[in-house]
Amino acid sequence: MLARALSFVATIVCAVVLVLAFVTLPPSQIETANAYFQPTNIYRSGLVGTKTLALTFDDGPSAFTDDLLETLGQHKIRATFFVVGARVRQHPATMDRMMRDGHVIANHSFSHAQLGKRYAQSPQLLMTQIGNTNAAISPYVRPGQGLYFRAPYGVWRSAHADFLNNDAELKHYVGPIYWDIGGNISYDDEGNLRGAADWDCWAHDLSANQCGRGYMREIRRKQGGVVLMHDIRERSVWMVQAMLPELIAEGYTFVTLDEVREFDKYKAPVTPEDVPVAQGEGTVPYGATAR
Ligand SMILES: [Zn+2]
Numbered sequence: 205m206l207a208r209a210l211s212f213v214a215t216i217v218c219a220v221v222l223v224l225a226f227v228t229l230p231p232s233q234i235e236t237a238n239a240y241f242q243p244t245n246i247y248r249s250g251l252v253g254t255k256t257l258a259l260t261f262d263d264g265p266s267a268f269t270d271d272l273l274e275t276l277g278q279h280k281i282r283a284t285f286f287v288v289g290a291r292v293r294q295h296p297a298t299m300d301r302m303m304r305d306g307h308v309i310a311n312h313s314f315s316h317a318q319l320g321k322r323y324a325q326s327p328q329l330l331m332t333q334i335g336n337t338n339a340a341i342s343p344y345v346r347p348g349q350g351l352y353f354r355a356p357y358g359v360w361r362s363a364h365a366d367f368l369n370n371d372a373e374l375k376h377y378v379g380p381i382y383w384d385i386g387g388n389i390s391y392d393d394e395g396n397l398r399g400a401a402d403w404d405c406w407a408h409d410l411s412a413n414q415c416g417r418g419y420m421r422e423i424r425r426k427q428g429g430v431v432l433m434h435d436i437r438e439r440s441v442w443m444v445q446a447m448l449p450e451l452i453a454e455g456y457t458f459v460t461l462d463e464v465r466e467f468d469k470y471k472a473p474v475t476p477e478d479v480p481v482a483q484g485e486g487t488v489p490y491g492a493t494a495r
Contacts, residue, residue, distance in 0.1 A: 240369050240470065243362030245355065245382040250466030251459075252384055254428040257451065258459050259283040259444075260383065262312055262354065264435035265295040265302070272441045273301055279448050281458040282306050285435070286354045286381075289314035289337030292344075303344040308460040310352035311337045311377065318359045327367035334374060350462050350471065353379030378470045381461065384429025385422045397421065402433050402440045412442035419447060428456070430464070 251258060261272065264287055276283055285307055292299055302309055313319065313333040323329050334353065345351070360380050369375040389408070390399040400410075400418025423431070434440050461467060 241365035261435040284308040286312035355380040383432035386432035
């Protein structure tokens with residue numbers, strides 16, 4: 205009887221050890237991203253004034269993401285998609301294409317939760333939001349792609365970083381990534397949009413064209429930056445379709461977050477042996493000539 209009980213306990217212990225080993229193993233496919241969660245949003249991209257745009261699309265994937273991928277592909281533009289984990293499993297073909305087309309696939313929580321006080325008090329809840337999304341996107345993350353996180357609504361606490369950086373896998377994330385362009389609607393003295401945010405445009409029933417004018421004015425004023433948009437409404441796709449030819453004609457170049465050099469400083473190598481002998485352009489995964 206005692207032997208059977210001991211054997212049962214041993215089996216349970218083995219199972220727990222196996223599960224723990226699996227959970228804490230660093231993802232073998234990730235080489236360049238050895239970053240750590242930051243205590244506050246990363247507000248500085250270094251792209252303002254460089255005529256370089258990093259288009260970022262949040263909250264998808266959705267039924268409209270394929271049209272957006274088609275549009276980006278026509279212009280040979282690569283972007284970054286901050287996906288919501290719960291939506292990933294509903295759009296496997298879209299996720300496949302996103303990966304094949306060379307876009308950066310990033311983490312925007314599992315249920316688009318506001319990661320405030322409640323999550324600081326029960327930090328293990330962060331694992332359900334960020335860890336589960338990491339698991340959902342990992343089949344679609346290309347080898348060598350960096351891992352990036354953006355907090356829903358930009359809500360973040362330093363305690364979250366402390367907790368997540370103790371996780372052998374999640375500590376590889378750079379984030380939370382903020383934005384330079386697309387944060388809110390603003391008007392000039394004549395009542396014309398001088399800045400826009402697509403979700404708020406649609407809430408105010410503005411047209412894709414009107415909203416795009418707002419984005420264009422903010423882009424021209426700042427001459428580059430991380431652009432916040434969303435791929436869950438058809439109007440956002442129409443807006444992007446209208447904007448891209450103009451931006452290209454005006455000489456803007458487009459990068460993914462992997463090509464934003466300002467973020468390199470958050471990618472501290474895990475061990476000294478991992479440091480390349482000569483750092484610089486040679487470490488750029490692709491699009492090295494983009495800027
Ligand atoms: Zn969002």
